[in-house]
Amino acid sequence: LAKTTQPISMDSYEGQEVNITCSHNNIATNDYITWYQQFPSQGPRFIIQGYKTKVTNEVASLFIPADRKSSTLSLPRVSLSDTAVYYCLVGDKQTGGFKTIFGAGTRLFVKA
C-alpha cells in the first residue's frame, strides 16, 4: 500500500492561495491520488482526484508532477470556512482503493 506524508498543520489568511503537498514515493502505476476534506464532527468529503498533470474543479486544483511521487492540492482564495483537515490518499481506483489509508491529514487553519 502506498503511504502518504503530509504536513501536520498549516496556517493561512483569508484570500490567500493555499498549497498542501503530499508525498507518495512508492505510488504504483495504477494508483490514483485523491483528496478529502473533513470539518469537525462531520465525515470526510471528496474534493478532487487525479492521475497525472493537472486537474481542476470548482473547489480546488490538483497538480501532479511527471514522476507522480508527490502531489499538491491548491485552494484558491481561502475563506474561514476552509478551515478543516485535508487528507491525501493513494490507491487503485478500480480494485485496491478500498485499502487506502487516510493517515492524520493536514490541519488547515484560516485566519481573518
Next chain:
Amino acid sequence: DAGITQSPRYKITETGRQVTLMCHQTWSHSYMFWYRQDLGHGLRLIYYSAAADITDKGEVPDGYVVSRSKTENFPLTLESATRSQTSVYFCASSARANEQFFGPGTRLTVL
C-alpha cells in the same frame, strides 16, 4: 431521501455489551466501508465490502463483525464492547473505491 445514513448518531453502552451500528445507503453503491476516528486522529479502516456477501478486514478489525446481506445495508457489530472502542464511527459508500461518500458518523462511548 437519497444518501447515506447512520444510526444511532449517539450511543452509550457498557463494557461487555454487544452493540450494532447501522449504515444504509440509497445509491446502490457496490463498495461500503467502516472507519473509526479517535479524537485528534485520522480515520482507520475497520472493514470494507466490495459487494453484497463480500467483506474483508481493514487495518483494525479485531473486536468487530460485519455482514452485508443486502447491497444497501452494512451493519457493524461490536461483539463485546471495550473502553478502547470508544470512538466516532463513520460509514462510507462508493461506486468507485477511491471516491467515497461518508455518513454523518456515530459517536460511541463505552463506559
